[in-house]
Structure formats: C-alpha cells, structure tokens
Amino acid sequence: MAPKVPPQAILEQSSTAAEAGHGHAHETPPKGMLRWLLTTNHKEIGTLYLIFSLTMFFIGGIFALVVRLELFQPGLQFVRPEFFNQMTTMHGLIMVFGAIMPAFTGLANWMIPLQIGAPDMALPRLNNFSFWLLPVAFGLLLSTLLMPGGGPNFGWTFYAPLSTTYGPPSTTFFILSLHIAGISSILGAINIIATILNMRAPGMRLMDMPLFVWTWLITSFLLIAVMPVLAGVVTMMLMDINFGTNFFNAAGGGDPVLFQHLFWFFGHPEVYIMILPAFGIVSAIIPTFARKRLFGYASMVYATAAIAILSFLVWGHHMFAVGMPLVGQLFFMYATMLIAVPTGVKVFNWVATMFRGSISFEPPMLFALAFVVQFTIGGFSGLMLAIAPADFQYHDTYFVVAHFHYVLVPGALFAILAGAYYWLPKWTGHYPHLRLSQWHFWLSVIGVNLTFFPMHFSGLAGMPRRIPDYALQFADFNLASSVGSFIFGFSQLLFVAVIVLCARGGQKAPAQAWGDHTDDLEWSVPSPAPLHTFETPPTFHRPAH
C-alpha cells in the first residue's frame, strides 16, 4: 500500500541523540553573564526569550492593574488622565510586542529544531542578535515613562495626528524602540524560515511537520510581509515630527486616514501573528491527551494558510467608522466574514479529535481546552464585529476590548501557558507541580472570564474604550472586571512558583513525558533535553501500513 501522509513516525535516533547530549566535541562555553550574552544555542536563546517575555508580561500586567484600579469605581481616584493614557498605551505595546510575540518566538526557538530534528537554528549568531535587540528596544520604550511629558499616551494604535503633532516629546524614542523591536522580529522570522526549509530531518516532508512548525512557518512569512509596513509608517511619523513633512497632517495637505490604512495593513496580520502559533500548540496538546491523532491534519494546514492570506484583505474592518465608501465597507465586511470559515474548521477539527478519544486532564490539556472554548467566544464576538452596520454600535467600545482580549488573553496567552506546561518536562526534566498547576489554571480561568466577560455588557451598554472615568450605569461591570483582573493578575504568581519549583526539582519526567501517543520528535530526546541534540540527524520514517 502507498505510504500514508502524514505518517506515524517511527524513531530510531534516540540513542544517537542521547550520545550527542554529552557534547564531547564542544569547547567549554564562557561562564556567568557572558555565557548568556554570547550564547548561540537555540535552547538557551529560547529560554532567554521566555524569561524576557515573562518579565514583560508582569510589567504590562502591572500597567493593566493600574488601569483596572482607576476604573474600579467612577471618579478619578488614583491616577490622572495623563498617566492613565500612558498606562493603557504602554500596557498594549508591552503585551503585544514584548510579551506575546517574544513568548511565541521563545517557544519556536526551543521547539522547532527539536520538532524537525535539527541540531540548532539555521543562523545561530543572528538568533543571538535578534534576542538581544529586544531588551534594548523595551528598555528604551519603558524609559520614555520617565521623560518630560511622559511616555506614549496615544493608544497602542498610535493614530496620527494625536501621536505626531499632538504627541509627547518622547514619541521619537517610541518610534526608535518600535524600529528595533521590528528588526528583531524580521530577523527572527528569517531565521525560522531558513531553519524549517533547510534543516528538517532526512525524510521529513513539509506535510510531515508538526502543526506548531507549520503555523510558525506561515507566521514568519506574515512577519516578513508586514513588519516593514510598520517600520514605514513609524518612519513617516518620524518625518512628520522632526523633519517638517506632512504625511498625516491635514493642515499641510496630509491624510490622517492614510495612517490608519497603513497601520491596520500591518495590524491585522499582526493579530494573526499572535494567534497562529497558538493554534499550533493546541493542535499538539489535544491529540496527546485525547490519545488520538489530530483530526484533519491537512485541512489544519490549509486553514492556517487561508487565514494568513485572508488576513491581508480585512484591515478595513478596523476602520468602518472612518467614512470609507460603501464599496469599501462591503468588501471588508465580506472578506472578514470569510475568515470565520477556516477558523471554524480549526475548532471543528479539535472537537473531532476529542470525539471518541481517551481523554485525560493534565495541566497542559486544561489550558488547551480552556483555549478552545474561550478563543471560540472571541471568534463569535469577532463575527459580530464583522457586520459593518452593527459595528457602528460596537466600534471603539468595551465590546471591542472584550473581543480582542478574549482572543489574546484567554486565547493566545492560555495557549502559551498550555505550551509551557506541556514542554516544561522536556526543558527541565521534571513535571510541573500538579496541585499548584491546577490552582493556577482554575484561578486564571475564573479571573480572566470575570475580567473580560462583563466588558461585553459595558460595551453594548455604551461605554467607550480608553476612558479614565465613566458614567454611573457602567459601575457594576467595571467593578466585576477590576476584581477579576486582580484575581487573574495575582494568580500568575503561581505560574512563576510552578516554573521555579519545576526548574529546581520535582517528579522526574521520562523522555516521552506525556506517554507514547505522540510521535513528535522532541519526545525522542531525553528529558531534560541536553544542550546539544540531533547532532546526527535522525532518520524520519513513515510507517508502511
């Protein structure tokens, strides 16, 4: 019979990998700080990315808690509107560019070489460079908070002319930091593409790759396509602010709407950059704990590609209220509604994978299941937002805030947490502490839904976003959101505890930490994964039925 694609891989290289783990052929690495500064090892750089993103996650989280504290009840209590606007802006920028994106890049650094049987990333020095650009970029960004006039206060979407003519003096530093973060993303994406296309184990075809690798391959192309657009638009801002051009200044013949077109041409694919790798993680975890192969592997790959292509056609749905012509509104409405189809396919596939499986509820699975439910809720509100006439009522309200947080926090972030719990045994050699993990999960689920679900109601009832104070009828919803956010925020400290405990010790994990129902290559190397793996490429076998 003809070979089946995708195949069940049979692995023969465990012994070679274990041997390679001794790293006999390697020079002793520099010690202390220098070792981390100069490392070109994909696992160490992956770890750096993950620690960096966790740090940023807490900084961005503190900003979010300042916002929620001020919104706890009507009136101005804790911060002035000037600072409130800086907090909402910095929260958005830090979470998008500093927490979610580097977390996925960290997972990619760790797992892509392991999943395709490569010894390292294709361009290790570039890899080191892309990481170390990030602390520079975000150090610069955070320092703007201390500058005269304060940091960016114009929202993470930095619409001109609020961010140009009317921006604080520190805006130029903000632009520079976005440039640096953008370069880091582009270099990282190039590295990932080069690795995936050139360094797969002999015999592994594209359609044999785990979905996490596939989703990252597609995400990388999105990054390369849109990051230069972001760089372009911030450069135009830079010119407007410092060199007297009038790209976005209406008084000089410029066009403020052009800014939004450019920003969202970057911004919408950016949204998918933050969710596609999450699909990949969940598509690895659900089959493992359902003890059953992923349903519709090929359609998952196609759906990811379809979402990526459609993501370039829908930016206008962020701009339904700017006064586009009717044809434009209709085009973007139809294109946006189409995205529901491939997204639906993915959810159906995950459910079909669980159907007639043999399901257990370890921590990674809990987070992955919560992801499916909560991401779908975010998808539903997205579908509602796609209906342009109704969007006139939703636009720029807390309904939108609820929507994108459902996709990004109970969605993308939960997938990242799921991935961390799933791969922690591989990284540290120990299982995460079960009780603590479960507490972390349940407190997170309760906190996150208490935070974001009431925002649907406050938005529908008429509360605009980005306001430091609100009318009295929104008080109850905001109270609930604030209580939820504090539960959610503080329960993330449990996650830090889990990681620290797991790194220090705990129940030993074998190579195949989650059983033998998954045949992804990372489970063929010992736990913890030695610094150097797959120095001799494993041979990838497709089973003959």
Next chain:
Amino acid sequence: MRTLLVWLAGVLILVGSSQVALANGWNMPVGVSSLSGEIYGLHMTIFWICVVIGVVVFGAMFYSLFRYRHSKGAKSANFHENTTVEIIWTAVPLLILVGMAVPATATLQKIYDPSDADLDVMVTGQQWRWRYEYLGEDVSFNSNLATPRAQINGEEERGEHYLLEVDEPLVLPINRKVRFLFTSDDVLHAWWVPELAVKQDSIPGFVNENWVRIEEPGIYRGQCAELCGVDHGFMPIVVQAVEEEEFDTWLAERKEAAAEEAMGIDREWEMDELMERGEGVFGSICASCHQPEGQGSPPAFPALAGNEQLIEDADWHIETVLNGVSGSAMPAFRSTLNPVELAAVITFTRNAWGNETGDVVQPSEIAERLEE
C-alpha cells in the same frame, strides 16, 4: 467527576449570562431612530446564530470530554479524517454567512444614503468639546462637559448624568431627516450616540456624512468614542430631540440671539464686562489644557499665569489665540469663537492670576484683525 462538574457549571454560567444579556442596560439599546431598530435586529440575529453554533460545538466538545474520559477506561478510536464531514462543516458556515451578509448589506445601503435631508448640522470635534453649526441658519455653539470637576475628584456627590451632561445640548427635530457633516479641528474624535445608532469619526481635513431621523422626543446621551488626548473621557454628547414646531421656535430664538451678539461687536466694552465674559469662555474652552488657574501643564501646555511673552507682547497673544500655533496642540480659535468671546478671553488672560497688564482688548479690534 469533579472537574466535569466545574466545567458544566461554566457552561451554565455562559448560558445564564447570555440570558441576562437580553435584559435592559446589559445590551445594545433598540434606539429611537429609523435605523437603530434595524441595527439592533442585525445584532440580535448574529448573536443568536453564535449562541446556536456555540451550543452545538461546545455541546459536542463537553459530551466528548465526559463520555470519553481516560479515567473511565475509554479506548481511543483511530479515525483522523472524513471528507464528507469536512465538506459539510465548511459549507454550512459559508451558507450561514451569506444569509447574514444579505440583510447587513441592505442596512448598510440605507446608512449610506444621506440624500434629501431636511436639516444639515456640521459637527466639529475639538479638544475637548463638540461644536455644532446649523448650516445656512447662522446658528452655532460649543457644547462642553457640564459635570463639575469636584464631582470627578470625588469632593461632591455624583449626579444622575455624571459625565454625560453638557452646558448646551444639540437640539434636533423629530421626524425630520437630519444630515450630519463631521470634521475635526485637531485630532481624531468620534461622535456617538447609542440611542441614535450613529457613530462616525470626525477627522481633520475630512468631512464625513451620516444621518438620522429621530422618531421619539427625548434626551439622548453619548460620548466621544475615539481616543483624542487627555480629556477624551470628558467630552460627552447630549441630543435633545423635540417636536418639529418646538424646534422651529428654538431655532428662531437662537438666530435672534446670534444677531444680537453680532451687534455687540461695534460697541465699546467695559473692562469688568469683558473680564466676566472672559472668565466663562476661559473655563469652558481653555481651562482643560491651560488649567483653571492658568498654570498649564508643561511641556505640552504652557502656563499662562506669569507667562512673560504673553504679558509683554499683546500682539503676539492675540495672534496666537486667533491663528493657533502650528505643530502644537494650540488650535486657531478665529472661527470657533466670535469676536466678543475672543476679545473677552484675551482681556481676561491678560489681567487674571496676577498678569495685571491692565490691557482691554475690544471686540471691534478683534473684528478688524479677523478681516485682514
């Protein structure tokens, strides 16, 4: 089992909250305009479609989680694709979407038809107030937040319409088609009144159109919906919809008052008169940036109290107020305020908070400069 119960409780909460969502104050208002009911209908249709899909998908998921538990000895099956099923679950959503797109398109076409309007109102967003101009009627005014700062800072008890009250509401007739023209003097704003189902960005250099036909008299409140700077949360909108005859009377009165004001330009004004008028203008127009005591908030908003350039150079002061400072947040007020208001506020700032220049700037002087 316990895990499962918690999951079930979660589903119940979701279903329960979707029920509560239909209650008043938790949902989009049905509204009072000819189109708002239609938009509400679209909203509820898509909402219920989502609920049905959600029940089916989550139902199948939770059934699987419950029925095929590893702890109950479930053995996994070995299927991983089924072309028929996949075609069905691709085609069915496609059909649902087409079914949804048809009524949405029809409503959008109506929204995009502002023709044959009975009344044109120009709405201009400014940091941080709205300016309304009844085109062709010579009536225009600014609409500022009326909630006292003391309520915002918690020094006074908050009123019923906290943050949603203005000094002068936009008065509109019912049963007439009102066309709005939106623009902005500075940054982006968005004019939104949920009950009227109108939300449109006001953008510098652009004029956007939208329209409304209000069907019930009443007072409808909304807010700026596009981040526009520090006081974005403090530029509400109040629309007072009145019977047609009442509106005509009101408009005639306003026209008369405007004409009277125009007469005031030519006469000589006393210092005290100008100071009193100027204090009012400063409070509603200037104080949001330059602060009530003229202390400003540098570097973005310079102090006026004790400002040397202001005190020494009256000509520069007038020029700045009339034409703004390009490249900064200071707008030109030449068309926002009338000559009396301009003269009053300039006189006020030249003599308040210890500036004590003793200068009196007459409205006639301003009117002359405006004609240059």
Next chain:
Amino acid sequence: MWEVIKSVLAAFLGVQREQQRLKDFEEGNPIAFIVTGIVLAAVLVGVIALVAVLAAG
C-alpha cells in the same frame, strides 16, 4: 491544469480527498501549485470586490 486548479480550490476550502492529495504530492509540480495558488488568491480578491461593487449598486 484543471487538476491543479481543482486541488488548489480544495486547499482553499481546506478539504481534499486523501488519495487525491497523495497523488498531488507524489506527481505534482510544486511551482504549478504555488503559481496557481497566487493567481487564485488574486481571483478571490477580485470576486469579493466584484460582489461588493454589485451590492453597492
């Protein structure tokens, strides 16, 4: 050629018979699939735009 277009359309929908997919991967020329994919993506944009123009009247 028609075979390639059919396969690409199937990929757009995310549904394909396993046998056909195997055949494409064993015998097909990847360049043909990529070019057809790009062309059909452009056609998709054109179709949505056309529908929007017609609907807007």
